[in-house]
Amino acid sequence: DPYSSDPERHPVLHINSLKPFNAEAPPEILSDSYITPSAFFFKRNHLPVPQVDPASYRLHVEVLPGRVLTLSLEELKTRFPKHTVTATLQCAGNRRSEMNKVKQVKGLNWGIAAISNATWGGAKLRDVLLAAGYEPEVAQWARHVQFEGLDRDVTGTTYGASIPINKAVSEQGDVLLAYEMNCEELPADHGFPVRVVVPGTVGARNVKWLGKITVSAEESSSHWQQNDYKGFSPGTDWDTVDFKSAPAIQELPIQSAITTPADGAVIYRSAEQVTVNGYAWSGGGREVVRVDVSLDGGKTWQVAQLRSSDKGQPDKPSPQPGQAWAWKLWEVTAPLPPEAQELEIVCKAVDNSYNMQPDTVAPIWNLRGVLSNAWHRVKVEIRE
Numbered sequence: 224d225p226y227s228s229d230p231e232r233h234p235v236l237h238i239n240s241l242k243p244f245n246a247e248a249p250p251e252i253l254s255d256s257y258i259t260p261s262a263f264f265f266k267r268n269h270l271p272v273p274q275v276d277p278a279s280y281r282l283h284v285e286v287l288p289g290r291v292l293t294l295s296l297e298e299l300k301t302r303f304p305k306h307t308v309t310a311t312l313q314c315a316g317n318r319r320s321e322m323n324k325v326k327q328v329k330g331l332n333w334g335i336a337a338i339s340n341a342t343w344g345g346a347k348l349r350d351v352l353l354a355a356g357y358e359p360e361v362a363q364w365a366r367h368v369q370f371e372g373l374d375r376d377v378t379g380t381t382y383g384a385s386i387p388i389n390k391a392v393s394e395q396g397d398v399l400l401a402y403e404m405n406c407e408e409l410p411a412d413h414g415f416p417v418r419v420v421v422p423g424t425v426g427a428r429n430v431k432w433l434g435k436i437t438v439s440a441e442e443s444s445s446h447w448q449q450n451d452y453k454g455f456s457p458g459t460d461w462d463t464v465d466f467k468s469a470p471a472i473q474e475l476p477i478q479s480a481i482t483t484p485a486d487g488a489v490i491y492r493s494a495e496q497v498t499v500n501g502y503a504w505s506g507g508g509r510e511v512v513r514v515d516v517s518l519d520g521g522k523t524w525q526v527a528q529l530r531s532s533d534k535g536q537p538d539k540p541s542p543q544p545g546q547a548w549a550w551k552l553w554e555v556t557a558p559l560p561p562e563a564q565e566l567e568i569v570c571k572a573v574d575n576s577y578n579m580q581p582d583t584v585a586p587i588w589n590l591r592g593v594l595s596n597a598w599h600r601v602k603v604e605i606r607e
C-alpha cells in the first residue's frame with residue numbers, strides 16, 4: 224500500500240477521500256482562529272505523501288536550459304533572506320457539493336472548508352530565480368515557471384503545475400519557497416520540506432514536496448495544468464468539453480461562506496438574537512472590503528464586521544493594494560425577527576474591484592465543479 228507511510232491526521236477532520244488523503248475541518252472550527260492551526264488546515268493530496276529525507280533533499284532550479292542550480296534545504300534557508308507571508312489557500316473545488324446539488328459534477332465533494340489561512344515562512348522565489356541566472360535576456364522568452372512535486376503515481380508521473388513568470392519574479396508577488404508553516408517546519412501533508420506558496424492563486428499551483436523549478440516558454444504539461452482546474456460553461460458536458468479552449472485557473476474569484484450557525488441548526492426564541500460567523504477572501508491580492516448578510520433569504524441586508532486577526536486582537540495593518548493575500552473573518556449579531564419560524568441566512572462579499580458573488584449556483588455550474596462561489600445560504604429553525 225503506497226499510502227501506508229502517510230502521516231497521522233487529526234480525528235475531527237471530515238474525510239472526503241482516504242487514499243489519497245483529502246479532508247477539511249468542521250466549518251465552525253475554521254472561523255475559530257484567524258490563522259488556521261496546521262492540524263485543521265484542509266489537506267488536498269492527489270497521490271501518496273512522499274517521505275523526504277531533509278539531509279539529502281535537493282531543489283533543482285533550471286532558469287536556462289541545461290543550467291541547473293541545485294540547493295540543499297540548508298542552502299535554501301541560509302543563502303536567501305527569510306520572508307513570512309500570511310496567505311489563504313483555497314482549492315478550486317471548495318464548495319463543490321453545492322454544485323452537485325444542481326447537477327452531478329466530477330470531483331471530491333468538498334463542503335465550505337477547502338480553504339484555510341496560514342503564515343508561511345521561506346525564501347522568495349524571485350530571489351532564488353535571480354540567483355539561478357534569471358536576467359533580462361531570459362525575460363525575452365520566459366513566460367511561465369513550472370513546478371514539479373516529489374509525489375508520484377505508480378507509473379512514476381509526478382504532480383506538476385505552473386504560474387505566469389510575471390507573478391514569480393514580481394517584487395509584489397510574494398511567491399515563497401516555504402519551509403515553515405505557522406512558525407514550525409512544514410508538516411508532511413503540506414509539503415515537507417519545501418512547497419511553493421503562490422498568494423492569491425488557486426491551491427493547485429501551490430506545489431508541495433517541491434523537487435524542481437523550471438523557467439519556460441510553456442505552461443506545465445501536467446494533467447492538472449492542461450486537462451483539469453479549468454472553468455467551462457454550464458452548457459459544456461463531458462462529450463463536448465475541449466480542455467484546450469479554456470485557460471488554466473490562476474487567480475480565484477471573490478468568495479465567502481457562513482461557518483456558524485450550521486445548516487439545519489435550531490435557535491430558541493429565548494436567545495432573542497443570532498450571531499452569524501464566516502470567512503471572505505478574493506484572489507489576485509484583491510481585498511475584501513465588505514460582506515453583506517441577510518436573515519431573510521436576501522430581501523434585507525446588513526453589513527458584517529470584518530476582522531483580520533483573532534477576536535479581541537488589534538487588526539493587522541492594511542495591506543498594500545494588490546497584496547491582500549489573507550482572508551477576513553466576519554461576524555453579525557442581529558435580533559431574531561419576531562414572527563419568523565425559520566431563517567434563511569445568506570452572505571455575499573465584495574472586493575476592492577467591486578467584484579461580487581453570483582446569487583445562485585446554476586448559472587456558474589460547470590462539469591468539474593470548480594469556482595463555486597455563489598451566495599452561501601444556510602437555513603436555521605427557530606423554536607419557541
Ligand code: MTE
Binds near residue numbers: 268270313315429
Ligand atoms: N502539490 C503536490 N505535489 N501534490 C498535490 O497533490 N495538490 C494541490 C496543491 N499542491 C497537490 C500539490 C492542490 S489541488 C491544492 S488545493 C493544494 O496543494 C492543497 O494544499 P494543502 O494540502 O496544503 O491544503
Ligand code: MO
Binds near residue numbers: 313314315426427
Ligand atoms: Mo485543489
